[in-house]
Amino acid sequence: MTTFRKGGARQFAEKAAEKMIEQLRKGVAPWQKGWDKPEGSEIPPYNPVSGTRYRGLNSFVLASEAGERGYSDPRWTTYRGAKKVDAQVRRGEKGVGVEYWKFPTTEQEDRVREAIGAGEEPEKLKIIHRTYTVFNAEQIEGMPSLDSELKKVNQWEACERAEALLSASGANIQHRGGNRAFYRPAQDLIVLPKQEQFHSPGAYYSTALHELGHWTGHASRLDRSELMKGSFGSPEYAKEELRAEMTSVTVNGMLRLPHDPNAHASYVGSWIKALQENPNELRYAARDAGRMADFILQFDRHEERQAESKPREAGLSSSVSRQQPELGQQP
DSSP: OEEOOOHHHHHHHHHHHHHHHHHHHTTSOTTOOSSOOOTTTTSOOEETTTTEEOOHHHHHHHHHHHHHHTOOOOBEEOHHHHHHTTOEEOTTOOOEEEEEEEOOOHHHHHHHHHHHHTTOOOOOEEOEEEEEEEEEGGGEETOOOHHHHOOOOOHHHHHHHHHHHHHHHTOEEEEOOSSOOEEEGGGTEEEEOOGGGSSSHHHHHHHHHHHHHHHTTSTTTTOOHHHHTOOTTSHHHHHHHHHHHHHHHHHHHHHTOOOOGGGGGGGHHHHHHHHHHOTHHHHHHHHHHHHHHHHHHTTOOOTTOOOOSOOOOOTTOOOOBOSSOOTTOOO
């Protein structure tokens, strides 16, 4: 038997959804900016002390807060984390809450099944949900400069990396000209305009990777069949686009490619409606986007990539985690 207190998790999701609705009502998604982003700010939020990337709702919440507060640094850590590197959170700074999940281990679940099979009383399993406060590197004195941690990447390097990823994925990509980019599930096919139609190489690869996000939903991969059956303008279609958009933000950020959110501005109204009807939809979208990004990034053979095994099964966790993490890892 597994027990779980929903209150804290529901409140966290509701607060995140309310903030996103507020931003969407202003006419933009939380990841949109009206100016060129500073070097490094496109990278998804991560903890420089533990070397981990924030995932799920945590990633969205921190990116959203960074945009509102004007932070260009993607690094976030706890008060204790800062102390570990001889840094200090400035007095009076206000942190941001992130959530931590811990699920029963496979061994514990096996013991429960064995007890039930033997007619014995199984142990009660608990899902733990907690929140922690983290601070941006710009709120911390003594943190190494972001420039000292970043490897400078020019657009051509990023594009070469993206081209290698697309090739390694084995996706069927056809360039047919026209003015549309789309993924066709029935044929498992990505259709793009011709490369010369894009105003820059970065714009081409950004678009291709967005469609690769949809490609992960095929039944042979992550199987989002129900969402992908939706026709244009349907709630399912909008939800799938939200997942692809959130995935694109992460993947493009990891590859240091530009992200163009304007192409999907038409879904803003549908996203607001979905979040109003069910605030947990943002959690589900973030969960799926995490799975999608992990699936895509497994094809990235860049020298900085640590993991060589399969992408993790994200489950319902929005915890902080490594490329191939343990769910019980803390911020």
